[in-house]
Amino acid sequence: MAVLVVCALLCLSCWVSFYFVLCNVNGSRSYEWNCRLVTLVHGILAVCITAYIGYVDGPWPFTYPGTKNTPLQISAMVLSLGYFIFDMAWCVYFRTEGPVMLAHHTMSILGILLTLWLGESGIESCAVLFGSEITNPLLQARWFLKQTGRYGTLLGDVVDVLFVLLFVVMRIFVGGTMLYCELISPRPRFFIKCGGVAMYALSWVFMVDIVRFAIRKSKSWHKHQRDRQELLAANGHEGKKE
Numbered sequence: 001m002a003v004l005v006v007c008a009l010l011c012l013s014c015w016v017s018f019y020f021v022l023c024n025v026n027g028s029r030s031y032e033w034n035c036r037l038v039t040l041v042h043g044i045l046a047v048c049i050t051a052y053i054g055y056v057d058g059p060w061p062f063t064y065p066g067t068k069n070t071p072l073q074i075s076a077m078v079l080s081l082g083y084f085i086f087d088m089a090w091c092v093y094f095r096t097e098g099p100v101m102l103a104h105h106t107m108s109i110l111g112i113l114l115t116l117w118l119g120e121s122g123i124e125s126c127a128v129l130f131g132s133e134i135t136n137p138l139l140q141a142r143w144f145l146k147q148t149g150r151y152g153t154l155l156g157d158v159v160d161v162l163f164v165l166l167f168v169v170m171r172i173f174v175g176g177t178m179l180y181c182e183l184i185s186p187r188p189r190f191f192i193k194c195g196g197v198a199m200y201a202l203s204w205v206f207m208v209d210i211v212r213f214a215i216r217k218s219k220s221w222h223k224h225q226r227d228r229q230e231l232l233a234a235n236g237h238e239g240k241k242e
Contacts, residue, residue: 004078004116011082015042019086033147035090036140042083043136049076050130053123061127062178066187069115069122076126081112100205107202108132111195121192127178128199131170138163157221164214171203 015038022034049072054061057072069077088105091097115125142159145151182188182196 001117004074007078008081008085011079012085013082015083015086019090031094032096033144035087036143038083039087040137040140042080043133043140046076046080046083046129046133047136049079050126050133053126054130059123061123062181064187065124065182065185066121066189066192067123068120073122073126074116076129077112077116077122080129081109081116084109084112100202100209104132104202104206107195107198111199114191114195118189118192121188124178124182124188124192124196128175128196131175131178132199134170135163135167138166160217164210167207167210172207175200175203 018041019034019038022037023031026034026037053070053072053076057070058064059067084105088102088109091102091105111128112125115121138159142151142156142163145153145156145159150156179196179200183193188196
């Protein structure tokens, strides 16, 4: 366990160092810009590593929940643990996130710590990391597009649609299936199952916000299309008068 603590502190130091390097290199950018770059890098790394664990290294999380942690699973969890501690501290210090996101980070940290302490259910934690982080690059891309004034373009619409679809598929449908397999299996500990229920419930809290966003986005798009058609019709009418 002492080795895991040292590794977690080392990963935390690496993420903090990476952030300060970005702040020095991108001195003209805001602190949030550089923090989101760190978040983007973590999201890509976490998705790649956990995808390899789930699809190649194994075991399959839907069939074998509650199994002993493998070295690769431990590495993935320690890497993400260091990031979540860094990002949690950054969000609290700069007060950029609300209670829902802080609750997500808190549960992620506690869930990883519990999994590492028990020495089992690492495959479920990696599956949750995969499902949670796979939408992260799109979320960061959306923010960067807003900051650079490109969010109102076709690319912004594509990012929004892909984010909503991926979130619904991975966090709600696949996540629900994963939770069901977790609950019916006799292997996972009771606390691990409770953590799975809490994370899935939090996904539905996010889902409510996403539905509201999708409704607003749809209304805005229809209004834009209607205004555009009216403008074209008005221009066509004036052309006939001339």
